Amino acid sequence: MLTMKALAVMALWTVATVSIFNYVGFPEHFSNPIWALGAAIMLVVILVGNVWIFISVAQEEPWEWTNKSDDE
Secondary structure, three states: OHHHHHHHHHHHHHHHHHHHHHHHOHHHHOOOHHHHHHHHHHHHHHHHHHHHHHHHHHOOHHHOOOOHHHHO
C-alpha cells in the first residue's frame, strides 16, 4: 500500500513541477541554450525528487519479498 501512496505523491510532484515549467515559459524558449540548460537541470531535479519521494514514502515495502515456497 505504501508503494501506491509513493506513486501518487510522485505524480503530484511531477505535475506540480511540469506546471511550473509551463508557467515560467520553458516551451517558448527551447531554442535558447541557457533556457535549455535550465530545463535540463530542472528535469534532473524532478527525477531525483521522484526517487527521493519513492524511497522516503515507500520505505522497505517494495523490497520485501514473501515466498510461500520458503515457508513450506
